[in-house]
Amino acid sequence: MLRVMIVEDEQPILELMERLVGEHPLLQVAGAFTSPIAALNRHAELKPDAVFLDVEMPKMGGIQLAEKLKAQNEELQIVFTTAYPDYAVDAFRVHAIDYLLKPITSEELERVAARLQKLHVMRSALRPVVAADHEPIVRCFGTFETRGSDGRLINWPTRKTEELFAYLLAYPNRLVGQWQLADLLWPDLDEDRALHNVHNSVYRLKKALKDAGVSLDLSNSNEGYRLQLSPDFSDLERFRDFMNRTAEIDERYAAEAVKLLRSYAGSLFGSKDYSWSAGLATGIAAQQASLVRMLTAYYRRIGERSAAKETLRVYLLHAPLDEEMTGELLRLYVEDGEAGSFRTQYERYVGRLAAELGAAPAEEIRKLAAAFVHKSTEA
Known part of the structure; x- marks a missing residue:
């Protein structure tokens, strides 16, 4: 339910608005004021999700009040009310998601309420979350963390074991040669010693994951190792899977795209300084930008400009x-x-x-x- 503040200088209209909003199942009256100054003073305390503002009021007009309220809360949704259908409609849309023409009817309020709720859901989905039931086992964006079946972080026996796992995650479902791994992870050692370290690190990797209750399909042959992954195993794999099957975002893919954007927490492997990952990270970053480009284009097409701007703001927090x-x-x-x-x-x-x-x-x-x-x- 959305908390709504109403500001209307005419008492009869204010009472009508209070009644209509109070009767709507999606809305709750957080406060009602005939004075825009009083509304401004109480805004921070009432914390409304949306505010209905009369355009023409003494001492402070609705557009001026909207600017002051948005300065306190950029996400506040503004709806103007007016008796004049052609009165500065362009100005309304500077800050407003919609406007209501007086006299207000329940049908018009229903239309606006549905729009308010839709935008609220979109914005909520875009906000970062601390945890979720469907979190992948491995997080690769902005960090590199692997959690066991009990939800605890896995502490790797050596840094090279962790890096080996990162490399296999970066290039899953393909054969990675053992000599390739030896040269990549231990370039300064002689061949026999480097290959010995590869075998030991693979053993330690499997043991650490097994002890943590994580099932992993890591097979080996004389040529090398192959890690088979499902799309849900890591946030990186989820992202790759989506981008591989999606050329354009429409209503079928929008919710999934928003979840992927919400889970994006920064560059691949975060602060881990793997010499081999720089090029891969650049490619993934380009795909992230492509996701944002597609999602923004989708919101533009359907007229959800506030959601388009929110998408870009979320992405720019990390880039x-x-x-x-x-x-x-x-x-x-x-x-x-x-x-x-x-x-x-x-x-x-x-x-x-x-x-x-x-x-x-x-x-x-x-x-x-x-x-x-x-x-x-x-x-």
């Missing part, structure tokens, strides 16, 4: 210097006239570029910023 996705988010802000959000994102991006790379934004992004600032100043 803040991604030029393409930053540009896409900035363009959405421009299209929706969200000057404050544009400025915040642009300044953050410029600061990170300068601090981490000593670079300036691409010319296209600088031109976009200059044009938008000029347009905002003229308005």
Whole structure:
């Protein structure tokens, strides 16, 4: 159930709104005010998910109040109410997900409530979670963790055992030569000693997993080793499986795509400095960007612009210097006239570029910023 705050300076209309919202099964009245200033003062305490705002009110209009409320909570969903169907509709959509035309009817409220609920579910799905019942055994994004059947982290007997496992996870369902592993993991040792270490590490790997209650199909032959994995064994394998079978996201794949984005916690293997994983990590990062590109395009197609922006914001938490996705988010802000959000994102991006790379934004992004600032100043 969504908590709703109502701000309407006309008492009879406020009472009607309270009754309609209170009777709706998806909505709950968190607070009702005739004074926009009183509503602003109580907002942080009431913590509404959405707010219905009258456009024309004394002392502080609905659009001005919306800007102040969004500054406190960027995820707050705004619905404007107005008696004038042609009154600054473009301005409404700067901050609002919809608007209601007075006199308010239960049918119109039903339409808006369904939209509010849909966006709330999407945003909730995009928020990171601490744990889930369907967590994979191995997490490879942003870290490298393997958990046993009791949920506890496996402590590997040696760092090379852990790296061996990482390599087999990175290249599953294929034969990996034993000499290849020897050269990769022990390049400074003589052949016999390196091959001996390979055999010992495979034994330790199998034992550690067996002791932790993890079943693994790791076979060996004279040529090498083959690790057979199901798509659910690791977050990396889940992601690969999805990308291999999905060329475009539609309503069939959207929920799964959102879950994959939500589980993305950073680069492959996190801070593990494996010499062989750099190229692979770059390829996976490119696929992650492709997933975000497809999901954003899907939300654009169905008109869910707030979800498109949220998708980009979630991704940029882990890839803040991604030029393409930053540009896409900035363009959405421009299209929706969200000057404050544009400025915040642009300044953050410029600061990170300068601090981490000593670079300036691409010319296209600088031109976009200059044009938008000029347009905002003229308005």
